[in-house]
Amino acid sequence: MAREVAVEATDLVVAYGTHTVLSTATFTVPTGMVTSLVGPNGAGKSSLLNAVVGLVEPTTGSLSVLGDSPTKVRRRVAYVLQSAKVDEQLPITVRETVAMGRYAERGAFGRLTAEDRRAVDHVLDRLDIADLARRHLHELSGGQRQRVFVAQGLVQGADLLLLDEPVTGLDVVSRGVILDVVASERAAGRTVMMTTHDLAEASGTDHVLLLAGRVVAAGPPAEVLTTDNLAAAYGGRILRLSDGMVLIDDPHHHAPGHDHALCETDDEQVHRH
Numbered sequence: 001m002a003r004e005v006a007v008e009a010t011d012l013v014v015a016y017g018t019h020t021v022l023s024t025a026t027f028t029v030p031t032g033m034v035t036s037l038v039g040p041n042g043a044g045k046s047s048l049l050n051a052v053v054g055l056v057e058p059t060t061g062s063l064s065v066l067g068d069s070p071t072k073v074r075r076r077v078a079y080v081l082q083s084a085k086v087d088e089q090l091p092i093t094v095r096e097t098v099a100m101g102r103y104a105e106r107g108a109f110g111r112l113t114a115e116d117r118r119a120v121d122h123v124l125d126r127l128d129i130a131d132l133a134r135r136h137l138h139e140l141s142g143g144q145r146q147r148v149f150v151a152q153g154l155v156q157g158a159d160l161l162l163l164d165e166p167v168t169g170l171d172v173v174s175r176g177v178i179l180d181v182v183a184s185e186r187a188a189g190r191t192v193m194m195t196t197h198d199l200a201e202a203s204g205t206d207h208v209l210l211l212a213g214r215v216v217a218a219g220p221p222a223e224v225l226t227t228d229n230l231a232a233a234y235g236g237r238i239l240r241l242s243d244g245m246v247l248i249d250d251p252h253h254h255a256p257g258h259d260h261a262l263c264e265t266d267d268e269q270v271h272r273h
Contacts (some may be wrong), residue, residue, distance in 0.1 A: 006031040006160055006191040007052055011061035014047050021047040022211070024061065027218045029193060033206035034186050037195045038225075039233050043211040045195040049162045052193065053079045066159055075104050078158035080149050082165050094140070094148050095133040098123060101155035123151040126184075128177050143174025150178055154185075161185060163194040167201070199225060 007029035014022040022044035029035045037045040050056040051063055054070035054077075066073045078101070102116045112120075124130040127147040137145060146166065153161055163182070167175040179201075185192050186206070194205075202208050208224040210216040212233040217224040 004031040005029065005064075006066060007193070008064045009061065012051070012063050013059040013061050014044065014051050014056055015059045016047075016056075020059070021213065022051075023214050025211075025215045027209055027215050029191070029209075030207055031191050032186070032189045034182060034192045034194065035207040035209060036202040036205040037193065037209045037211060038197070038199065038202045039211035039216070040235075042213070043233070044213055045211055046164050048209075048211070049079065049164055049193065049195065052160075053077050053162060076159045077162065078153040078156040078160070079162040080153040080164065080166060082168070090137065092137055093133065094129060094135050094137065095120065095124070097137060097148050098151045098155055101152040104156060119155050119157070123154045126154065126181055127151040141171070141174075142169070143171040146170055147174055147177060150181065154181065159190065161190060161192045163192065165195050165197070168197065199230075 005028045007027075009028075010026050012022065012025040013020060014025075021042070025044075025048075037048060039045055047056060051058055052065055052070055054065075054074050063070060066076055070077075099112060099116070099120050102112060102119065121130070124133055127150060129144060129147050129151065132140065132144060132148075137148065140148070150163070150166060153163070166182075167178050170178070182192055182194065196202055203221045203225055205221065207219065208221050209218050210224050210229055210233050212235075216233045217226075217229040
């Protein structure tokens with residue numbers, strides 16, 4: 001039996017003015033799975049998430065999200081952007097930041113209910129930041145802050161969770177906590193789309209969209225993360241080594257301690273070193 005579709009695009013074109021970032025893309029994203037978006041810089045990964053959440057209007061083609069247009073289902077989609085620096089003068093606590101995720105239902109000036117407060121407590125525990133609830137955002141490490149933003153996305157209780165490079169450059173603890181949360185969302189039957197530059201991470205997801213300004217390949221990781229597909233997406237940044245490995249060098253997105261992405265051609269398992 002065919003799996004239901006969370007996102008479906010046909011001949012989708014996404015552009016900013018005259019600059020096209022994603023061209024004639026046709027693909028589906030299955031429900032209840034984790035889909036990773038991979039590809040070189042400028043491949044259209046973040047732009048695709050922006051289109052899914054309704055922040056960017058498709059230039060041409062069609063895009064259906066949860067069975068409707070993106071702008072009509074915004075409340076059913078949670079979007080966690082890449083972690084950004086926080087104004088040190090902004091007096092907002094961890095708990096207040098996470099609680100903002102409930103404003104879509106209550107309004108900016110609405111009072112939080114007991115149910116809202118329980119939801120906030122729950123995600124604070126899930127991201128292991130309950131002990132930081134009264135701390136201000138600017139006092140946190142980058143990994144702790146990213147966990148706060150992921151908690152803000154989770155507390156919305158959305159059907160579709162979008163994560164833009166959620167663990168890039170994070171410490172081991174924060175990376176593990178966030179990836180565990182992604183796995184638990186999948187286990188609960190929810191749909192996750194996440195961008196990543198880590199092919200090992202992508203190989204552990206259910207579904208992969210390999211982008212390079214277009215859809216190079218889409219499907220299970222073993223079918224998508226092949227040397228031919230990676231060469232088509234990364235072009236001159238891919239080298240075949242004598243031991244059967246493929247080295248991909250994307251210098252603009254090296255996370256600390258992660259210099260290269262590796263793909264083992266024999267069984268298509270992808271590794272980092």
